[in-house]
Every structure is written in C-alpha cells, then in structure tokens.
Amino acid sequence: MLSLEQVRQGLANAGQSHVLQFWPELSEEERDTFLKELSQLDMDGLKYHCEGPERAASSWPDELDENMEPVPSEFIGSVKNSDRSALAEWENEGLMKISENRVGVLLLAGGQGTRLGVQYPKGMYNVGLPSGKTLYQIQAERILKIQELSDRKHGSKCTVPWYIMTSEFTLAPTEKFFKENNYFGLESSNIVMFEQRMVPALDSDQKIIMQDKGKLAMAPDGNGGLYQALVDNEVLEDMKKRGVEYLHVYCVDNILVKMADPVFIGFCVSKGADCGAKVVEKAYPAEPVGVVCRVRGVAQVVEYNEIREITAERRGPGGELMFSAGNICNHFFTRAFLQEVAEKYKDQLKQHIALKKVPCVDMCGNHVTPTRPNGIKLEKFVFDVFPFSRSFVVFEVLREDEFSPLKNADGAATDSPTTARNALLAQHSRWATAAGATLLDEHGNLLPPTASVSAGDNQAARCEISPLVSYFGEGLEKLLRGRTLPSPFILDEKMAKELQAQ
Numbered sequence: 223m224l225s226l227e228q229v230r231q232g233l234a235n236a237g238q239s240h241v242l243q244f245w246p247e248l249s250e251e252e253r254d255t256f257l258k259e260l261s262q263l264d265m266d267g268l269k270y271h272c273e274g275p276e277r278a279a280s281s282w283p284d285e286l287d288e289n290m291e292p293v294p295s296e297f298i299g300s301v302k303n304s305d306r307s308a309l310a311e312w313e314n315e316g317l318m319k320i321s322e323n324r325v326g327v328l329l330l331a332g333g334q335g336t337r338l339g340v341q342y343p344k345g346m347y348n349v350g351l352p353s354g355k356t357l358y359q360i361q362a363e364r365i366l367k368i369q370e371l372s373d374r375k376h377g378s379k380c381t382v383p384w385y386i387m388t389s390e391f392t393l394a395p396t397e398k399f400f401k402e403n404n405y406f407g408l409e410s411s412n413i414v415m416f417e418q419r420m421v422p423a424l425d426s427d428q429k430i431i432m433q434d435k436g437k438l439a440m441a442p443d444g445n446g447g448l449y450q451a452l453v454d455n456e457v458l459e460d461m462k463k464r465g466v467e468y469l470h471v472y473c474v475d476n477i478l479v480k481m482a483d484p485v486f487i488g489f490c491v492s493k494g495a496d497c498g499a500k501v502v503e504k505a506y507p508a509e510p511v512g513v514v515c516r517v518r519g520v521a522q523v524v525e526y527n528e529i530r531e532i533t534a535e536r537r538g539p540g541g542e543l544m545f546s547a548g549n550i551c552n553h554f555f556t557r558a559f560l561q562e563v564a565e566k567y568k569d570q571l572k573q574h575i576a577l578k579k580v581p582c583v584d585m586c587g588n589h590v591t592p593t594r595p596n597g598i599k600l601e602k603f604v605f606d607v608f609p610f611s612r613s614f615v616v617f618e619v620l621r622e623d624e625f626s627p628l629k630n631a632d633g634a635a636t637d638s639p640t641t642a643r644n645a646l647l648a649q650h651s652r653w654a655t656a657a658g659a660t661l662l663d664e665h666g667n668l669l670p671p672t673a674s675v676s677a678g679d680n681q682a683a684r685c686e687i688s689p690l691v692s693y694f695g696e697g698l699e700k701l702l703r704g705r706t707l708p709s710p711f712i713l714d715e716k717m718a719k720e721l722q723a724q
C-alpha cells in the first residue's frame with residue numbers, strides 16, 4: 223500500500239489534488255479505506271487517463287468517415303452465400319479443434335446493465351422463457367452440448383474452458399450465482415472468473431469525480447479492458463497450460479450466442495486468421511451496432527455513436543447499405559494474437575468517451591444526484607485490437623439465428639427481454655417445424671408453419687428446446703417428426719428421453 227505522501231504526490235502530478243480535499247473530515251476508518259482505494263490507482267497512468275477526454279476530442283476524426291471502406295469480399299465468409307459442403311467442412315474443422323481441447327470461450331460480463339435497469343449482472347437475467355432459464359444457464363448448457371457433440375464426433379472427452387471477465391460490480395454476485403446453481407453442470411475448475419480494472423470518471427474539467435468525501439466515482443474500463451485484465455490475472459498463462467489456442471470472445475447479452483461455434487471457429491482457422499469478427503447485416507442505418515470495415519486499408523470497427531449519420535446511410539448501386547457489416551460482439555482470436563496484444567499493443571488502445579450521469583459530492587461535500595450527464599467515463603473497446611491483426615476475417619451470419627441482444631428494459635421497441643425471448647422461441651419453433659412437428663398455439667389451435675417461426679411481438683408458439691438437447695437444431699427429427707406440440711412446450715432432456723422411448 224502507498225503512503226499518504228506518495229498518494230498526495232501522485233495525485234498532484236496528475237493535477238488531481240482535489241481528491242484529498244475532504245481528507246481532514248474523514249474518520250480513521252474512512253481514511254484507511256480511502257487510502258487503500260487510492261493505492262490501487264495506476265498513478266503512473268493517471269495523468270494520461272485524465273487527459274483522455276482532451277485527446278479524444280482533438281482526435282475526433284472527421285477524416286475517419288472519409289477513409290472508411292467495406293471489408294473486401296475475399297476476407298468475408300457468409301452462411302447465406304456458402305454451400306452446405308463448405309459450412310460442413312468448417313463445422314468439422316471447428317469440432318475437431320474443440321475435441322482436441324484447443325478452444326476456449328471468453329465472456330465479457332463486466333458491464334453494469336444500466337440501460338436494462340437492473341442492479342445485478344445481466345447474465346443473471348431471466349427473460350421469461352417457459353423454462354425460466356437465465357442467460358448464464360443457457361450459455362453454460364451450450365458449452366456442455368458443444369463438448370458432447372465434439373466428443374461424439376471424435377471419440378474424445380474434451381473441455382471448453384469458460385473464461386468470464388467480470389468487474390467490481392459483477393464478480394461477487396456472478397460467483398455466488400454460479401455456486402448456488404452448481405455451475406450449471408460444468409466443472410467449476412473449468413470456469414475461470416477474473417476481474418477487469420476500474421478507472422475514475424471525470425468531470426468536464428478532466429477532474430476525477432468524487433462519489434463521496436472518501437470515495438472516487440469509478441467505472442469499469444470498458445470491454446477493451448480485457449487485455450489488461452488478461453495480464454493482471456495471468457489468464458493467458460492459464461490458457462497456455464490448458465493448451466487452448468483459439469478463443470471465442472463474446473458479450474453476455476445476446477440470447478442466441480453460439481458458444482464456441484464450430485462453424486465460425488472452423489472458418490477462421492481454415493483461413494489462417496489471427497482475429498475475426500462475426501457480423502449480421504445491419505437492419506437499418508441508425509441501428510446501434512458497430513460497423514466492421516476498413517479505415518485506410520486497416521480492419522476496424524466504427525462504433526454506432528462514432529459514425530456520422532450520412533456515412534451510416536450511404537448506399538451502394540443496388541440500394542444496399544454500404545456499411546452493412548453489423549458487429550455482434552462475437553470475436554475470434556488466437557492465443558498467440560492475444561499474447562502479442564498483451565505484450566505490445568494493449569497500452570495503445572484508444573479511450574472512448576461516454577457521457578453519463580454520475581452521482582457525486584460537490585465542492586462543499588453535498589451529495590448530488592445529477593439529472594443530466596455530468597461525468598465522462600473512459601472506455602476501451604474490445605475490437606480496437608483489430609488494426610493489429612495480420613490476418614483478419616469477417617464471418618456473416620443470419621440475424622434470426624444468431625443475434626438478439628438484451629440491452630433495454632421491457633417497453634422499448636428493440637433489444638428488450640420480450641424481443642430476446644421471442645427470438646429464441648421463434649428459432650426453436652423453426653427447428654421443431656423443420657424436424658417435422660406441427661405446433662399449436664396457447665388455445666390449442668393448429669398453427670400454419672409460417673405463423674410460429676418469426677419473432678413477432680406475440681410469439682404464437684411457445685416452443686423451447688433445451689441446449690442440452692440440441693445446439694443448433696440437430697438431432698430433433700427422431701424426437702419430433704410427425705408430432706403435434708402444445709404451447710408452451712419445453713423439450714428438455716427428460717422430455718427427450720420420454721419421446722425417444724415412445
């Protein structure tokens with residue numbers, strides 16, 4: 223722990239002496255806690271951090287938009303445009319790597335879920351599926367299933383370790399939740415939780431905001447804090463020890479995420495990529511998704527709040543959006559690439575600024591609950607390492623099969639618990655129909671095949687298939703062909719056994 227003098231000096235060097243202005247008023251105990259917190263600050267990097275907003279403003283790149291171009295088609299793979307045999311080849315390749323224990327998944331789960339309006343980690347959210355499963359449970363079960371599919375195909379007993387990046391806000395509740403739920407059937411030793419750093423929020427004068435007289439207003443350093451966190455927590459060493467060479471990195475809120483998707487992994491590996499991004503076609507120009515593109519020939523994501531409207535709206539000769547590759551925060555990295563980023567590039571990542579309402583104390587020590595954004599949070603972005611890639615690829619997938627994020631509370635038109643729930647139920651209804659089942663609605667009426675399969679406001683058929691039964695729709699014919707399914711219908715492992723026995 224640093225001494226008060228060292229802290230005082232460090233703060234002064236960074237132009238942040240005001241942080242100690244209430245020190246004389248603090249009790250012994252409060253001083254102890256505060257000094258501990260201040261000791262954990264990266265004093266050497268503090269000045270640089272606090273100058274972040276100025277740098278971001280002066281480098282606001284108008285010419286960024288002018289130099290954007292779509293990723294050339296030779297670096298893009300696509301589910302829609304590939305024939306079955308290519309997809310099967312990639313899938314085989316991916317399953318092979320998984321069966322050899324060379325694939326890990328890494329979840330970005332340090333966010334606070336402010337837009338969703340919950341106080342607990344987003345992964346613990348239950349979107350109201352018939353089974354009541356949370357996002358964490360769905361994801362855990364997909365890992366179990368993909369291990370099983372790989373084992374079955376290659377006669378192995380494999381493990382896909384699950385790395386979970388949390389933050390000060392999410393670590394304790396996430397750990398507790400996993401423990402209480404018996405790690406959802408996974409081996410606890412194959413789940414590695416680690417914490418990303420927190421950084422101070424700033425006011426418009428680039429001064430650290432005080433949350434209380436003896437507490438700084440801190441926020442996680444963005445999902446790009448991953449690279450620092452990998453180093454802080456020796457996660458790359460753990461990966462190496464386990465022989466993991468390929469990572470599927472994803473963010474917690476997409477209910478349709480395909481954990482360790484063998485097709486994506488197989489595609490990236492077969493192209494010799496060190497870094498890759500899954501995308502969906504953007505739904506409309508202002509959709510809040512980043513755009514995967516090139517800037518001056520270098521792969522990059524331009525985030526939705528950093529692209530100019532006029533650029534987002536640009537269209538090609540056929541009327542299609544020019545920048546249509548919507549980032550769904552599903553990335554592929556080789557461990558070697560992550561190692562290189564950790565060693566050479568992680569300190570070069572750009573700081574992005576977000577204006578937020580940050581509860582604080584004013585100069586006189588009075589508590590203030592702001593009604594308008596008063597604070598600047600500086601965040602790094604996970605995709606800002608793309609420019610360092612030597613072999614970057616893009617994989618375009620179908621939105622209805624792979625992307626329905628949970629961002630907003632119910633009542634919002636998009637990305638809400640209802641839209642997430644309906645997207646999953648619609649997908650499972652499509653799988654059941656394709657396997658030869660007929661679906662009934664809640665009143666027992668027969669549904670024409672098309673009525674049950676799109677994610678409308680009211681999902682007509684409430685058909686939910688456990689990931690423990692099927693990962694991407696496989697293996698359902700033998701269970702469902704020729705059957706009429708009531709609504710709600712939950713195909714879990716128990717039901718699958720019963721159907722098989724009939």
Ligand SMILES: CC(=O)N[C@H]1[C@@H](OP(=O)(O)O)O[C@H](CO)[C@@H](O)[C@@H]1O
Pocket residue numbers: 445473510511512513523525526548549550551602603604605627629
């Ligand atoms: C820094 C970052 O990863 N931003 C991602 C991420 O945005 P959020 O606003 O953080 O949810 O998820 C979006 C997809 O859900 C993706 O389009 C965007 O680029």
